[in-house]
Amino acid sequence: MNKLTNEEIIDAFKTFPKDKFSLMLSTTSKDNEPLTSYSPFVEDDNKFYVVMSSSLPHYKNIEATLKAHAFLIEDEKEASHIYARKRLYFSTSCKIVEGEKYFELFDKRYGDSLSFIRKMKDFKIVELTPKDKSLVLGFGAAYLMNENGELMEKNISHK
Numbered sequence: 134m135n136k137l138t139n140e141e142i143i144d145a146f147k148t149f150p151k152d153k154f155s156l157m158l159s160t161t162s163k164d165n166e167p168l169t170s171y172s173p174f175v176e177d178d179n180k181f182y183v184v185m186s187s188s189l190p191h192y193k194n195i196e197a198t199l200k201a202h203a204f205l206i207e208d209e210k211e212a213s214h215i216y217a218r219k220r221l222y223f224s225t226s227c228k229i230v231e232g233e234k235y236f237e238l239f240d241k242r243y244g245d246s247l248s249f250i251r252k253m254k255d256f257k258i259v260e261l262t263p264k265d266k267s268l269v270l271g272f273g274a275a276y277l278m279n280e281n282g283e284l285m286e287k288n289i290s291h292k
Contacts, residue, residue: 139284142276146268149221150176150205154243157204158183158261160194168194173247174261175238179282181225181261182235184247188255195227195259203261217271225261232258 137145150156159169170191172183181203185192195201207219235258239247250256265285269275277285 137270137274137287139287142268142284142287143278143282145270146221146266146276146278146282149219149268150174150181153205156181156183157206158191159202159204160191160200161198162190162194163197173239173243175235175242177238179263181263182230182238183259183261184239184250184256185259186253186255187257192257192259196229199227201225201227201259201261203263213271217269219271220269221266223263223266225263228260228262230258230260 154173155171156174157169157171159167161167168191170185170189172185175182187193187196191201202222202224204222205220209215209218212218236251239250262280264280266278266280267275268278276287279285
């Protein structure tokens with residue numbers, strides 16, 4: 134992989150989620166039991182939003198801990214190598230939010246396919262605020278960015 138400039142790396146952090154339509158979300162219970170799920174998402178102002186049922190365990194975990202870990206990954210069919218799939222992952226602080234504007238973001242991105250959720254009283258919107266992010270673009274092409282959008286480390290190498 135060619136060496137990227139700092140600007141290209143920062144741009145890759147911003148653009149990587151744009152063509153992804155779901156993210157994997159890992160949470161832990163108050164008893165530290167792990168759980169992984171997935172959800173469609175939208176991104177707005179450097180925050181991610183997911184809609185989930187308040188009756189399910191991952192929502193209850195977020196409600197109890199206000200933390201999660203998000204993971205977005207390149208489709209296997211598009212990867213140049215199965216071990217070098219491009220991916221973005223980050224820890225988040227979580228907050229339950231309300232408002233029509235969040236549903237409008239989902240409508241804009243997904244059309245009517247998620248509109249039925251609006252009518253379901255148990256579905257809630259969770260705001261995910263990324264902390265430090267990691268972006269892997271291939272072998273020897275891994276980058277760390279802090280929550281302020283500053284590059285912390287680049288080209289993390291293998292030993």
